[in-house]
Amino acid sequence: MRDDVKLVLVRVTLPATVFVAGLILIIIGGEIAQGAGVFLIGSSILGALANAYMRLALQSNEDREREEARRQFMEKHGRWPRRDEI
Numbered sequence: 001m002r003d004d005v006k007l008v009l010v011r012v013t014l015p016a017t018v019f020v021a022g023l024i025l026i027i028i029g030g031e032i033a034q035g036a037g038v039f040l041i042g043s044s045i046l047g048a049l050a051n052a053y054m055r056l057a058l059q060s061n062e063d064r065e066r067e068e069a070r071r072q073f074m075e076k077h078g079r080w081p082r083r084d085e086i
Contacts, residue, residue: 011051018044 025037073081
């Protein structure tokens with residue numbers, strides 16, 4: 001399986017499936033099943049938030065690396081690089 005497909009399965013499909021399972025338990029279950037459904041929904045939301053925070057952190061690192069490359073260009077050439085130069 002390709003890495004892109006694996007990422008989509010883990011990032012999107014897994015939390016969505018757990019969320020739907022939680023909704024089903026809340027709708028058709030008894031008191032204990034409804035409690036489990038609430039737990040599953042909360043778990044899926046926390047998983048999605050953790051994924052979002054990790055993706056934001058990785059994006060922030062890429063931004064820092066680009067900024068560092070621009071600063072090095074500035075030191076070497078004495079001017080700030082244009083968009084197409086880095």
